[in-house]
Amino acid sequence: MAIEPADYFRPDLLELAAYPVQDATGLIKLDAMENPYAWPDELVGGWLQSLRSARPNRYPDPEARKLKAALRSAFGIPDASGLLLGNGSDELIQILLLPLVGTDAVVMAPEPTFVMYRQVARWLNLRYVGVPLRSDDFGLDLPELREAITRECPRILFLAYPNNPTGNLYDRVAMAELIESAPGLVVVDEAYGPFAGDSFLDDLSRHPNLLVMRTLSKMGFAGLRLGFLCGAPEWLRQFDKLRLPYNINVLTQLTVIHALSRRDLLDTQIDAILAERARLARHLAALPGVVVYASQANFLLLRLMERKADAVYAQLQEQGVLVKNLSAQGGALAGCLRVTVGTPEENDRFLSSFCSCL
Ligand SMILES: *Cc1c(COP(=O)(O)O)cnc(C)c1O
Numbered sequence: 001m002a003i004e005p006a007d008y009f010r011p012d013l014l015e016l017a018a019y020p021v022q023d024a025t026g027l028i029k030l031d032a033m034e035n036p037y038a039w040p041d042e043l044v045g046g047w048l049q050s051l052r053s054a055r056p057n058r059y060p061d062p063e064a065r066k067l068k069a070a071l072r073s074a075f076g077i078p079d080a081s082g083l084l085l086g087n088g089s090d091e092l093i094q095i096l097l098l099p100l101v102g103t104d105a106v107v108m109a110p111e112p113t114f115v116m117y118r119q120v121a122r123w124l125n126l127r128y129v130g131v132p133l134r135s136d137d138f139g140l141d142l143p144e145l146r147e148a149i150t151r152e153c154p155r156i157l158f159l160a161y162p163n164n165p166t167g168n169l170y171d172r173v174a175m176a177e178l179i180e181s182a183p184g185l186v187v188v189d190e191a192y193g194p195f196a197g198d199s200f201l202d203d204l205s206r207h208p209n210l211l212v213m214r215t216l217s218k219m220g221f222a223g224l225r226l227g228f229l230c231g232a233p234e235w236l237r238q239f240d241k242l243r244l245p246y247n248i249n250v251l252t253q254l255t256v257i258h259a260l261s262r263r264d265l266l267d268t269q270i271d272a273i274l275a276e277r278a279r280l281a282r283h284l285a286a287l288p289g290v291v292v293y294a295s296q297a298n299f300l301l302l303r304l305m306e307r308k309a310d311a312v313y314a315q316l317q318e319q320g321v322l323v324k325n326l327s328a329q330g331g332a333l334a335g336c337l338r339v340t341v342g343t344p345e346e347n348d349r350f351l352s353s354f355c356s357c358l
Contacts, residue, residue: 016122027322028349030340033164033192033299035220037269037343043262050258051251060250067253071228074260075214081204082236087247089191089215089227093120093158096187096211096229098242100126100155105184108154110140112165112326112333114189117158129154135332138166138293140174146181155184161200162192165326165338167295169196179207185235187211192297194219194270195277201230208232216256218298220266224252273298277341283351287358299340301326304358309335312357319353 006014022031039047061067068083077083086092097107097120107121111130121128131148134141149157157178162169179186186209188200193214200212211231216224226248229236259266281300284292291303304312309327316323324338339350 010125012125013123019119022322024322027317027320028342028346029322030342030346030350031322031324031338032222033218033297033340034222035218035269035273035298036341036346037220037272039220039259040265043259043265046262047255047258050254054250054254056250058250059246060248060253062245064248064253067248067257070257070260074263075201077201077230078204080233081201081230082233084229084236084240084243085248086227086229086243088217088225089189089213089229090116090120091225091247092213092227092229093117095239095242096156096185097121097124097126099238100124103155105155106152107156107158108148108152109158109160110145110163110170112138112329112331113158114160114164114191132332133163133166138163138168138332140170140178142174142177145178149178149182153183157182157184157186158189159186160189160191161198162196162296164191164297165299165301165324165333165336167192167293167297167299167301169198169296172198175200176203179203179210182209185209185211187213187229189213191215191218195274195298196296198296204231211235220269221256221259224255226252226256272343273341276344276347279344280339280341280347280351284354287355289358299338302337302339303335304337305335307335308358309337312354313337315357316350316353319356321350321353323350 064085071077072083086095093116101124105126107117107126107128109117109130110133118128129148129152131145132141133139159170159175190199190212193199200210204210204212211229213227213229215227277295281292284290284302289305293301309325313323313325326333326336326338
């Protein structure tokens with residue numbers, strides 16, 4: 001008899017649901033924190049020119065040396081820090097957790113947060129412990145975290161800064177205390193760094209157990225898949241051995257090097273997103289029955305009163321606007337929707353549809 005999936009996969013993996021990605025065909029896509037702007041013509045011309053030198057018949061530079069140099073200068077990565085690249089920061093999360101396979105190590109994160117920490121831990125059969133954020137403002141619950149850290153002794157703690165899906169920056173002093181007192185590694189995930197006023201990159205030299213993870217996805221390169229991890233070189237050297245040798249492809253390497261040479265054009269887009277974030281928040285906050293949480297990211301978390309979230313989500317979709325419905329996750333996110341900041345036109349469409357749904 002031939003082997004069947006049930007003979008191959010652990011029972012918990014057989015039961016796992018695949019990561020859901022909503023079909024967005026024909027919809028205004030405000031569900032996934034993408035940059036809504038296409039590249040300006042100025043950038044596209046030089047880009048196509050640079051692609052002429054691409055050699056898709058050859059493997060990419062396994063160390064991506066030119067790309068790393070461009071990232072170091074564009075993001076002000078300290079010279080003393082190591083740099084590890086991932087095919088999206090999702091891949092870096094996987095690399096971070098791989099060494100723990102087969103151990104009883106605990107992976108910890110305050111929740112609600114980015115779901116991939118839990119998801120990858122689950123694939124690898126690791127123990128994951130989520131510690132609730134404060135329910136009123138989604139800030140770190142320090143007494144709860146101190147206790148959970150003492151009890152579980154997490155080998156790794158993920159802190160998304162700003163957090164997804166809540167959009168807030170945690171208190172910096174609380175973060176520093178956690179990094180100081182944590183018995184394991186602390187990964188500060190700065191996926192939304194370009195939209196936030198703060199970063200832990202400059203804190204790396206003070207904390208040997210601190211790693212800072214970033215991605216280019218949310219600032220306009222979601223389709224290229226590039227994330228990076230900064231921290232002590234002796235840590236990154238070990239993680240680097242678990243990276244697939246050619247994980248950053250030829251086109252991504254060339255494209256990002258070119259785009260970062262015109263950081264000014266990217267910053268113009270980011271400034272436009274920040275201005276729209278403020279405008280969108282102002283309009284939404286004026287609506288009755290809607291709570292808008294303060295955001296340092298390129299999205300807003302909304303809470304709708306009277307259990308309206310599911311109905312509003314469905315009606316928005318009927319009207320051609322796709323947002324993220326977090327309400328189904330329940331708990332602290334009951335009644336919540338998450339909307340990515342789009343172009344002014346997209347945001348206007350969203351606002352008028354949203355008002356008509358309420
Ligand atoms: C989107 C996101 C990521 C993953 O980004 P990649 O596209 O895999 O680079 C990581 N962390 C957080 C908090 C995110 O929101």
